[in-house]
Amino acid sequence: MLGNSHPDLSLQCGDCPIRHRAVCARCDEDELDQLEEIKYYRSFEAGQTIVWSGDRMDFVGSVVTGIATLTQTMEDGRTQMVGLLLPSDFVGRPGRAMAAYDVVATTDLVMCCFRKKPFEDMMLHTPRIAQRLLEMTLDELDAAREWMLVLGRKTAREKIASLLAIIGRRDASLKVSAGAGQMVFDLPLTREAMADYLGLTLETVSRQISSLKRDGVIELAGKRHVTIPDFDRLLEEAGDDNDGGLVA
Amino acid sequence: MLGNSHPDLSLQCGDCPIRHRAVCARCDEDELDQLEEIKYYRSFEAGQTIVWSGDRMDFVGSVVTGIATLTQTMEDGRTQMVGLLLPSDFVGRPGRAMAAYDVVATTDLVMCCFRKKPFEDMMLHTPRIAQRLLEMTLDELDAAREWMLVLGRKTAREKIASLLAIIGRRDASLKVSAGAGQMVFDLPLTREAMADYLGLTLETVSRQISSLKRDGVIELAGKRHVTIPDFDRLLEEAGDDNDGGLVA
DNA sequence: ACGCGAGATTGATCTGGGTCAAGGAGCGCC
DNA sequence: GGCGCTCCTTGACCCAGATCAATCTCGCGT
Numbered sequence: 081m082l083g084n085s086h087p088d089l090s091l092q093c094g095d096c097p098i099r100h101r102a103v104c105a106r107c108d109e110d111e112l113d114q115l116e117e118i119k120y121y122r123s124f125e126a127g128q129t130i131v132w133s134g135d136r137m138d139f140v141g142s143v144v145t146g147i148a149t150l151t152q153t154m155e156d157g158r159t160q161m162v163g164l165l166l167p168s169d170f171v172g173r174p175g176r177a178m179a180a181y182d183v184v185a186t187t188d189l190v191m192c193c194f195r196k197k198p199f200e201d202m203m204l205h206t207p208r209i210a211q212r213l214l215e216m217t218l219d220e221l222d223a224a225r226e227w228m229l230v231l232g233r234k235t236a237r238e239k240i241a242s243l244l245a246i247i248g249r250r251d252a253s254l255k256v257s258a259g260a261g262q263m264v265f266d267l268p269l270t271r272e273a274m275a276d277y278l279g280l281t282l283e284t285v286s287r288q289i290s291s292l293k294r295d296g297v298i299e300l301a302g303k304r305h306v307t308i309p310d311f312d313r314l315l316e317e318a319g320d321d322n323d324g325g326l327v328a
Numbered sequence: 329m330l331g332n333s334h335p336d337l338s339l340q341c342g343d344c345p346i347r348h349r350a351v352c353a354r355c356d357e358d359e360l361d362q363l364e365e366i367k368y369y370r371s372f373e374a375g376q377t378i379v380w381s382g383d384r385m386d387f388v389g390s391v392v393t394g395i396a397t398l399t400q401t402m403e404d405g406r407t408q409m410v411g412l413l414l415p416s417d418f419v420g421r422p423g424r425a426m427a428a429y430d431v432v433a434t435t436d437l438v439m440c441c442f443r444k445k446p447f448e449d450m451m452l453h454t455p456r457i458a459q460r461l462l463e464m465t466l467d468e469l470d471a472a473r474e475w476m477l478v479l480g481r482k483t484a485r486e487k488i489a490s491l492l493a494i495i496g497r498r499d500a501s502l503k504v505s506a507g508a509g510q511m512v513f514d515l516p517l518t519r520e521a522m523a524d525y526l527g528l529t530l531e532t533v534s535r536q537i538s539s540l541k542r543d544g545v546i547e548l549a550g551k552r553h554v555t556i557p558d559f560d561r562l563l564e565e566a567g568d569d570n571d572g573g574l575v576a
Numbered sequence: 577a578c579g580c581g582a583g584a585t586t587g588a589t590c591t592g593g594g595t596c597a598a599g600g601a602g603c604g605c606c
Numbered sequence: 607g608g609c610g611c612t613c614c615t616t617g618a619c620c621c622a623g624a625t626c627a628a629t630c631t632c633g634c635g636t
Binding site for chain 2: 150152154156158159160162163173174175176180181203204207210211213214215217218220221222224225226227228229231232233278279319
């Protein structure tokens, strides 16, 4: 996965995406070196919880490979996913000691971490890092608000289509895109995880996926391997007029 | 309203809350003076649209008095409110030309604005402003994610209770709180606007409010004036275990 | 005081998606 | 290669909330 190449994201140069996209897009060499010093890697297995909501969290970082989710849980067990972390996404909140959500690896995962205190110190002295972080946070806020529309006003079928569109778009931007408007990817989530993201039950997710398949909007090989023959058709199903800014 | 006093927020010192809370909590006098120079006020009437989604937006700012909403609309007319702006809340996204949402004043409203370009320039030279803005954006992100749980997983009754809790909490932090766990405020939203916030219909909102009234969770004088006799009871109805971080 | 109109309430009915329940399909493991 | 496990699909039924349709209320202007 690290070897993948896309001209717009410099994910493949060097060994860590954070160096290029997540926090340091415009940093000079000194600043990069400082970051190197407080950087370390952690690996997690599929299903492993990276942080529990309420736990002390002494690092921030970004996903190198694999997929993680942010979820909230009510005491009666209802859960809602509030974020989907794909490679290059940032985790953690500078200036807060406790994690506000459960962070769970849904696939095997490698994270590039920075100890929080030195990272915060660096932010104080390196406006560009703070700036970049602000930009990223604003993007996440937009994505969260886009998702509020999905959760509040879309039908089950539209919700599924919206999720597939998000994953497809993000995935395609990481891979060399397949030819001719066609889009191929593997679903990184179980039906249950999709349901938690969409505010549905897993049965409804399954039914709507079957329905979209029946109608030729998507093709499925096995349970996870998806082909989108016509992405515009999918967007239409999602109720998206503009192919707007849904960014996971 | 400008004259209100609360020890934790220095809203009442000076003539503009942004000076103290929104962007400049820890700025020195020089920095404050710079902000003063690019500051101006705008007034809006109830119902007036401040910015249309997709319009050029050449300012950022914060609400001084009144209430505004951020909404998204699908082409078939379904709308979802994605943010509620109460006094001292920040509007606008540095580094983006176009507004992503409709911003509508739901009451008469005064905004303290800064022309965007000079504000952005100031951010580059004044780390504390960028820092403060990052903090605020992270708070908004948390609020948006909290709201995703409300939209995705809560029942209509819980949604109403959650909204009342948010408004009550915010309102109480601006006013001197009424005695003995009791909480009194005026609903700043119509039933329809509440429905748009909660992903419900206005009929359901009305029914649930009646039901909460019948059960003694809230008291209503007229259509808008609300008394919460027991805030903990309301939180229980909202399904909130911890009285956690819902911040509008 | 009166009448008008926007907003709110309440009722009757319908339906999308939840719930409960019964298999099926793939896959790793002995 | 069959056993068991986890994940997924499909069916039957139900219910919370949407929809459609009357009123009702109250603030406001004359």
